[in-house]
Amino acid sequence: MRLSRFFLPVLKETPSDAQIVSHQLMLRAGMIRQEAAGIYAWLPLGLRVLRKIEKIVREEQDRAGAVELLMPTLQPADLWRESGRYDDYGKEMLRIVDRHERDLLYGPTNEEMITEIFRGYCRSYKDLPKILYHIQWKFRDEIRPRFGVMRGREFLMKDAYSFDLDYESAVKAYNKMFVAYLNTFARMGLKSVPMRADTGPIGGKLSHEFIILAETGESEVFCDSRLVDMPAPGEVDFDGDLQPLVDQRTALYAATEEMHDAARFESEVPETRRLSARGIEVGHIFNFGTKYSEPMKALVTGPDGKDTPVHMGSYGVGVSRLLGAIIEASHDENGVIWPEAVAPFGAGVINMRAGDEACDAASADVYAKLDAAGLEPFLDDTNERAGAKFATMDLIGVPYQVVIGPRGLKEGKVEVKIRASGERHELSLEDAVNRLVEGAFK
């Protein structure tokens, strides 16, 4: 992508209504634009990152054996009357009446609808187990939206739902998502900590929140510090026994404020490892048994010929919130520092003197080679001054910058700057390209 063709409305000054750094940087880098309280338009740069995050979430869901589908944002109220949640959910649910006076709602979540879909087709225990998911926009009419995409009213969420014959089998699905989540967040450069959580209005007994530690987090959390640096499981056999991997983590103390037990914390965790911090919830998994399948009559016939309600679980990831969480975890005074896996562009190319024949030619050459190698380069081919170009490239957080100017070019050199460390390397044009393509700077 060339900057001259792109749509990148960067702001020099920080808009006054943004309080936390991720919100400020998302506005300044031209990633989002607020259209109403808690409702944002995704500008091209923000959308690119959102898609990267979505892709990682999708790949890890698929790897864990979940199957993607897509449900509508609008749902009939009757479905929610079946589960009893039409009345329970309260004002957070946006209720809509259509021209025929039919009650609809903009889905805040999809347990009812997925249960309806499941019961429409699956009658036998032989259809089980199943995990279905989608990545879709949700609306919750929050009392107080805040912090940009961290607590928006409209937000992108991955929600998965599992269906099993019994509790034991449902725990296996739960464990799959548990492990998949650890891998998902790790791929985005985040250290996530699974914590015992309250099940809230969704109901059920087994539940964990996945928390990213950050000063600006909304929840207070307490955990054994060993959990924070425990590496993600990585390659695992999702059909194998995941219980040891889960136990290894759940054995260590970790709880959010509402589940915190100070006495237990102090007795189980040695003082040096007691970590109390703030965190951002980026994922939440639940097992809720037959809470929906029973009232909604999602029954399967078991091997014994008897009908039983399926055991279900639901598993959410705040996809749009993750942008905020990643920025909170990775930025400096100059802007965002994207982990490579989610960076909107793989490498930036700064043409220091657009219009200069040699600079134009060298920039085009580097750009073409990086592009051919699949690095998704971003070329600043504008007439801005050097300082402005550096500032913009730093702000939008591109992991590597190739600086091509007349000064270096005289000696056949370009400069590669690593955004995260600030390190610079003077290299020949070929070396710069080759080493970027090889990933030599990682």
Next chain:
RNA sequence: CGGGGCGUAGCGCAGCCUGGUAGCGCAUCUGGUUUGGGACCAGAGGGUCGCAAGUUCGAAUCUUGCCGCCCCGACCA
């Protein structure tokens, strides 16, 4: 929903108390000089001061109502 604050040009703000020609910085446009860390000079455009009603000869400024946004608390991916 309770408490607090704000709404003036695309962005950041001043002006309001004490009513009388709507201003500054950045951004934008034109011309020129510049060009390795957010340039300089000269000129130009852009605002029914959130909306409505009231008070007044006269309202950005005072009063009332409404709307929107932000912050603090109880809830949530």
